[in-house]
Amino acid sequence: MSTDRPLRHNRDFVLLWSGSAVSIAGSTASTVAVPLLVLAVTGSAGAAGLAGFAALLPLLVLPVPAGVLVDRYDRKRLMLWCDVVRGLGAASIVLASVLGRLTLTQIVLVGLVEGSLSVVHELAGHAAVPNLVPDGRLTEALSLAEARERGATMLGTPLGGVLFGLARALPFLFDAVSYLVSAVTLLLIRKDFQRPGDAAPGQPREPALPQLAAGFRWLWRQPFLRTASLAVAGSNLLFRALFLAVLVLSRTLGASPAAIGVLLGVAGAGGLLGSLAASWCQRRLPLRTVVIGANWVWAVLALGIAATRDLYLLGALYALMWFVGPIWNVAVATQQLRTTPDHLQGRVLGASALLSGGALPIGSLAGGLLLQYAGTATTLAVLAGWMVLLAAAVSLAAPVRRLADPRPEPDPETPHALPTPR
CATH class of the missing domain: 1.20.1250.20 (MFS general substrate transporter like domains)
Structure with a gap:
C-alpha cells in the first residue's frame, strides 16, 4: 500500500473510524445514564455502584481471553456480532423502560454483556488497523484513533445527561442506534481485517486454553x-x-x-x-x-x-x-x-x-x-x-x-513520501 494517499481518502479506515466514533459516543452516553437510571428505579446508591461495577468488570477479566478470540476468529465478523448483541441489549432497556418493567437485574446483565462485548470489539478494531492502512501511515491512524476516542467521550458525556433529562430511555435509544451505525460501516468495509492465512475460520487450531498465555x-x-x-x-x-x-x-x-x-x-x-x-x-x-x-x-x-x-x-x-x-x-x-x-x-x-x-x-x-x-x-x-x-x-x-529508532514516518504533507520499510 502506498503512503501517498492521505488517510481521509482511505475509504475503509474512514468507515472504521467513523463507525467506532459513533458507537463510543453512544456507549459513553448510556454509561453516564446508567447510574441516573438505577437511582431513579431503585433509589439506591449501592445499586448504582453495583451496575457500574458490572459494566467495568470485563476490563479486568476479559482482555486476555478476548485477545484469543480476536486472533482465532474473523475479526470483522466478531465486531459485527458485538454490535448486533450490544444494540439489542440497549434496545431491551428502552423497551422495558417504556413498558414500565425495567429491573435492576436487567440493567446489571445488560451492562455486563455490553462491557464484555466492548472489550472484544475494541481489541478486534485495534488489531485490524495495520491491515487497513499503509505502514507509513500507522502512527497517523493511531493518533486519529486516540482523538476519536477522546472526542467521542467528550461528546457522549454531556449528551448522556441531556438525553436522560428529556426522557429516561433516550440515552439507550441513542446507544442502540449507534451500534447499528457501527455495524453498517463494518459491512461496507472491503479490506480483510486479517492477513491471508491468519484468519481461517474452522481451520484446526491449537486449543484455546494454551493460547491465553x-x-x-x-x-x-x-x-x-x-x-x-x-x-x-x-x-x-x-x-x-x-x-x-x-x-x-x-x-x-x-x-x-x-x-x-x-x-x-x-x-x-x-x-x-x-x-x-x-x-x-x-x-x-x-x-x-x-x-x-x-x-x-x-x-x-x-x-x-x-x-x-x-x-x-x-x-x-x-x-x-x-x-x-x-x-x-x-x-x-x-x-x-x-x-x-x-x-x-x-x-x-x-x-x-x-x-x-x-x-x-x-x-x-x-x-x-x-x-x-x-x-x-x-x-x-x-x-x-x-x-x-x-x-x-x-x-x-x-x-x-539501547532502543534503535525506526526511520520516521513520512509527513502527510509530503506528496511523494516513501513508505517506511517493515
Whole structure:
C-alpha cells in the first residue's frame, strides 16, 4: 500500500473510524445514564455502584481471553456480532423502560454483556488497523484513533445527561442506534481485517486454553515492549490515584462541583489536543526521546501539582498531564503493532490491556486509602515521588537506552513520501 494517499481518502479506515466514533459516543452516553437510571428505579446508591461495577468488570477479566478470540476468529465478523448483541441489549432497556418493567437485574446483565462485548470489539478494531492502512501511515491512524476516542467521550458525556433529562430511555435509544451505525460501516468495509492465512475460520487450531498465555510470552520476550508495559502499569497507578487527589484538592481550594467539572473538561480537551499532536511528535522525535521524556514531564507536572495551591494552575498542570498521555500511547502502540505478528495481535493487545488496565483499580484503592489516612498533601507528595522514581527507572532501563529508532514516518504533507520499510 502506498503512503501517498492521505488517510481521509482511505475509504475503509474512514468507515472504521467513523463507525467506532459513533458507537463510543453512544456507549459513553448510556454509561453516564446508567447510574441516573438505577437511582431513579431503585433509589439506591449501592445499586448504582453495583451496575457500574458490572459494566467495568470485563476490563479486568476479559482482555486476555478476548485477545484469543480476536486472533482465532474473523475479526470483522466478531465486531459485527458485538454490535448486533450490544444494540439489542440497549434496545431491551428502552423497551422495558417504556413498558414500565425495567429491573435492576436487567440493567446489571445488560451492562455486563455490553462491557464484555466492548472489550472484544475494541481489541478486534485495534488489531485490524495495520491491515487497513499503509505502514507509513500507522502512527497517523493511531493518533486519529486516540482523538476519536477522546472526542467521542467528550461528546457522549454531556449528551448522556441531556438525553436522560428529556426522557429516561433516550440515552439507550441513542446507544442502540449507534451500534447499528457501527455495524453498517463494518459491512461496507472491503479490506480483510486479517492477513491471508491468519484468519481461517474452522481451520484446526491449537486449543484455546494454551493460547491465553501466548500474548504474555511474546510480550515478555520483547525487551522494549516489556519495559514499556511495566512503565504503563506503574504510571497508571499514579494517574488513577492522582485523579482522586486532584478532586479532593480542588474542593479544598474552594472549587464548586461545576468548577470541578470545568477543570475535568479542560483536562479532557488537553488529552484531545495531545492525540492530535501525537502524529506530529512521532515524525519528529525519536521513540527513545518520547518514552523517557514523557515520564519526566509527568514527574515534573506531578511535583507541580503537589506544590500548587492555585486552582487555575492546578487545572493547567493536570491538563498538560492529559496532553502528554496520547503522545506516549501512540508512540508505544505504533511500535507494538509494527513488531507483533498479525496472528498474535489480539493476544498481545489483550496482555497489554490487562497490565495497564489492571493497575487502575489498584491505583484507585491506594489513592483512596492514602487520602483517608495520610491527607491530601502527603498523598500528592508520595505520588510525585513515585513518578520521579518511575521516570528514573525508565531512563536507566537498558532496553530503552539501547532502543534503535525506526526511520520516521513520512509527513502527510509530503506528496511523494516513501513508505517506511517493515
